[in-house]
Amino acid sequence: MTGTLTTAEEQAVKDFMTSVNGIRLGHHVGPLSWNTAVKFMMARKFxxxxxxxxxxxxxxxRHREGLASFDPTRDPLKSELDTGKFTVLPTRDKTGAAISVFTASKHFLENTSHQIxxxxxxxxLDVALDSLETQRCGIVFIYNMTNSKYANFDYELSLKILNLLKGAYPARLKKVLILSAPIWFRAPFSILRLFVREKLRERIYMLGPAQLTLHVAPSALPQDLGGSLEVNQKAWLLxxxxxxxNRYSDLCDLASLSSSFPLVQNGVIFHPLENSHVQNGLFRNFLSEGENTDESSEQLHSAHEKHSSEDREKEVEVTKEKTTGNASRKATTVTHISTDREKHLNPAVPFTAGESIHDDDVEGMSLDEFIHHLQQKGRKGLYQEYTELKMKAMEGTFxxxxxxxxxxxNRYSDVLCYDHSRVKISCLDGDPSSNYLNxxxxxxxxxxxxxISTQGPLPKTFSHFWQMIWEQEVLVIVMTTRTIERSRAKCGQYWPKEEETYTDYGPFRIHNNDVDQHRDYTVxxxxxxxxxxxxxxxxxxMQFTSWPDYGVPLSALEMLAFRDKVREQQAQSLxxxxxxxxGHALGPPIVVHCSAGIGRTGTFITLDISIQRLEATGQIDxxxxxxxIRSQRAYSIQTPDQYVFCHxxxxxxxxxxxxxxxxxxxxFDEADSESE
Structure with a gap:
């Protein structure tokens, strides 16, 4: 294989291996093979x-989706392979790209899982990618919906497949051909395609059987797709x-590691498992680029969102469980204290007087009107709408x-908080300025x-943050960033990360009782x-971990599900x-923070308010x-893509x-703005 690469390409592969293998060896994992390194370099044009x-x-x-190790000779994977729902054809298109086919009518949600x-x-695909020609020419993905029903369609699985093939697999995705899509598929497809980057949208085609031959010659198509090719799935699986x-495999060797490991290149440190796929480019390939061209300080800090948390006081006396030989301490008994004592320990009265500024329902749009609005505006029109919002004068002092x-x-010198809506904590030692936090x-x-919309706490403000949580009686903290993203500190580690450990912050001791990890969030x-x-x-x-820095998620489904969990947790705690x-029937404030407390934070709050309005009145605004929201927290919703994402x-x-x-x-995307 070495002889097929240019000298420059060979050197690039060597540099890649140097970066990766230094880390692998440090974790007692064998070195990445030359062939595997070439796959990754080829997929990104060196x-x-x-x-x-x-x-x-x-x-x-691959670690998250359980794709690290599996046995194709045992069920349930063996039965999955035998269905023939997915295969790689023994032929290529005219450009040399390999052709894969997913037959939707053979997929039944109740018989399998996303993982299998x-x-x-x-x-x-791993076998198909052994071919250097496939590495160079890419893969055509045919999603065959012929004779499929709604019961065969899995929206979330479709997103995962796109996510894997375009952003997390060492192969070039040349085209996605959606064949014979039923009428009911139009709605989810209309939404799905809007979340992917324009470059990928141009490669997605919805077509009929006659149009398929414009992309793939009949001789390269199986008979059930109108071609002349005979396909033997059993022979292919053999x-x-x-x-x-007995083949040496080095893909996903690091997936089983529980701790994070850095990739170092030219002095830049990447933390794959710490930063996750969302911060280091997995979803970034789908998103608009150049969104920081605006020279205003707000746009220049689109990569520095801040996220703040607040917990409601549940007054309890805790009996610590003592176990012989175990120094860990765990809360086991809860007892409420009197109201008078509660007031004494909460001298800072929550800012609750008056009515919400989101009380009126007269200016919203119905769903039909909302869709018509999007049809008329398009993405470019929404960008312009966002620009007009951003240009409005500030409505307060700092x-x-x-x-x-x-x-x-303040984490960022140009992300400040309004005086009229700021959260005040109790003053310390008579110092009037000590009641401030961002x-x-x-x-x-x-x-x-x-x-409460706040920045990601700084080490010097950890104790102030927990004082706010205590005094505002917070039950739930929502964090929409990671502590480190793209090798930059986005938020301090203001809570103990490991179970059965505790950390003191000023007069507050924070004890980690339990960690419940999910695919997209951790509680x-x-x-x-x-x-x-x-x-x-x-x-x-509650930390949402599937939100990419510099953008928005590939789909809103994960964020919507997370928002539901937040509301469920708030209700249970209340x-x-x-x-x-x-207080209010929905409980004390929910603390929301990212890094600056304006981008991802503003997006989450906008969605929550909009969903509650839609459920209550059928209206959207x-x-x-x-x-x-921006009248209470300056600069909320930080980029035009976040604004579009809300819609x-x-x-x-x-x-x-x-x-x-x-x-x-x-x-909707025919006239994309210059930020893409």
């Missing part, structure tokens, strides 16, 4: 940095088995944030101060102890308080909602709740 990001995304996604389906695909038996004593408490109250739908159960009084409260820390809570996410929500049967947004 661009070293892009290949490193692809390798990182590949390791993380993806395993069946990866197992065969070839796959022989190819993988005097406290600009005090010399408070400036070090956080603002945000109204929810018909709920005053439903949220950590914390007990906050006020050490001066001995009182404790339970707080849920229920446990019983008569001890006397994204523009008005964002405008009002598309509401369509996905409506589809998932069967509020819509069909969506036709043809032409």
């Amino acid at each position: 661009d070293l940095q892009r290949a490193l990001l692809l390798y990182e995304a590949h390791e993380v996604v 389906t993806l395993q069946g695909m990866v197992y065969q 070839h796959c088995l022989k190819s993988t038996t 005097d406290a944030a600009r005090l010399k004593s408070n400036q070090p408490k 956080a603002n109250f945000i109204d929810g739908y018909k709920q005053k101060n439903a949220f 950590t159960s914390l007990v906050v102890t006020h050490t001066w009084s001995g009182l404790c409260r339970e707080v849920s820390h 229920l446990s308080l019983g008569s001890h809570w006397h 994204v523009q008005g909602t964002v405008e009002k 598309l996410a509401l369509l996905e929500f409506a589809l998932s709740r069967n509020l819509l049967k069909d969506v036709d947004l043809t032409g």
Whole structure:
């Protein structure tokens, strides 16, 4: 294989191996083979940095989806392969690209899982990718929907396949050909394609049997697709088995590692498992580029979102469980204290007077009007709409944030908080400036101060953050960033990460009771102890990990599901308080933070308010909602793509709740803005 590469290409492969193998050897994992390194470099046209990001995304996604190791000779994978729903044809298109086919009518959700389906695909694709011609020429993916029914379609699986093939697999995806799509497929497809980057959208075709031959010659198509090719799935699977038996494989060797490992290149450190696929390019390939061309400070900091958390006080006395030989301490018994004592320990009264600024329902649009609005505006029109919002004059002052004593408490010098809506904590030692931290109250739908929007805490503000959590009686903290993204610190580690450990922050001891990890988010159960009084409260820390830096998720489904979990957790925690809570029926503020507390934070809050309005009234008003949020937390919704995401996410929500049967947004992207 070496002789087929140019000298420059060979050197690039060597540089790639140097970066990757130094880390692998440090973790007692064998070195990456030359052939495998070539695959990653070939897939990214020998661009070293892009290949490193692809390798990182590949390791993380295959670990997350359970694609690290599997046995094709045993069920359930053996039965999955025998269905023949996915195969790689023994032929190529006229450009030399390999041809793979997924037959939707053979896929039944109740008979398999996403993991097994993806395993069946990866197992065969790994063999196909052994060919240097496939590495150079790429893969054509045919999604055959002939005679398929709604029961055969899995929207989330479709997203995962696109995600894997375009952003986390060492192969070039040349085309996606969707064949004989039923009428009911139009709605989910209209939404699906809007979440992918323009470059990929141009490669997705929805066509009929007659049009298929314009892309692939009849001689290269199987008979059930109108071609003349005879396909023997059993022979192909036998070839796959022989190819993988006793073969040295170094793909996904690091997936089983529980700790993060850095990839180092030219002094730049990448942390694949710590930063996850979403921060280091996995989804970034789908997103608009150049969104930081605006010279305003808001656009220049689109990569520096901040996210803040707040926990409600659940006044408890905790009996520590003592076990012989075990020094760990775990909360086991909860007892509420009196209201008078509770007031004494919460001197900073929550900013709850008055009505929410999201109380009126007269200016919204119905779903039909909303769809018509998107059809008329298109992506370019929404970008312009966002620009007009951004250009409106500020509606408040930032005097406290600009005090010399408070400036070090701001993560970013140009992301400050309004005076009129800022969260104030109790002053320390009579110092009037000590009541400051970078956080603002945000109204929810018909709920005053439903949220606290704040920056990712700095080490010097950890104790201030937990004081806010305590005094504002927070139950749930929502974190939409990772502590490190793209080798940059986005937020301090303000809570103990490991189970059965605790950390002290000023007068507050934070104990990690439990960590519950999911694919897209992690829920950590914390007990906050006020050490001066001995009182404790339970707080849920919910960290969403599938949001890419510099953009928005590939689909809103994961974010919508996470938002549902946040609301469920808030309701459960509130229920446990019983008569001890006397505030709004939806409970105390939910703390939301990213890095700056304006981009991802503003997007999450916008979606929550919009969903509650839609469920209550059938009305949508994204523009008005964002405008009002920005009046309480300056710069909320940081990029035009986040603004567009809010609109598309509401369509996905409506589809998932069967509020819509069909969506036709043809032409939505025909006039994309210059930021793409």
